[in-house]
Amino acid sequence: MSLENEYPLNPIPNIPDSIQKRVVIVGAGFAGLKLARKLAGTAYQVVLLDKNNYHMFQPLLYQVATAALPPNAVSFPLRR
Known part of the structure; x- marks a missing residue:
């Protein structure tokens, strides 16, 4: 068996x-x-790999929890 058949x-x-x-x-x-x-x-051709499909700026999460910022201010999708 060749590697080509095993790994496309x-x-x-x-x-x-x-x-x-x-x-x-x-x-x-x-x-x-x-x-x-x-x-x-x-x-x-750029390929971006990450375990999540979003980016989150964690230092500002406390401001989302206290309603000072909306959630989309600290997190956004990568596929934009």
């Missing part, structure tokens, strides 16, 4: 094939988001 060439079906070089960013913290935004619109 495109194992993640929602990442389209592209002739562009692919940059994979692991983690959607401040550095990952800044790099992804900087590379947007360039000659690279």
Whole structure:
């Protein structure tokens, strides 16, 4: 049995094939988001990986709990 049959060439079906070089960013913290935004619109295909599909600024969660800020002020989806 060959490795090609065991491991398909495109194992993640929602990442389209592209002739562009692919940059994979692991983690959607401040550095990952800044790099992804900087590379947007360039000659690279950007793939951002994170265990959550949102970014949350945790130091301001207490202000959400005390109704000083709305929840969308400290958390937003990554797929925007």
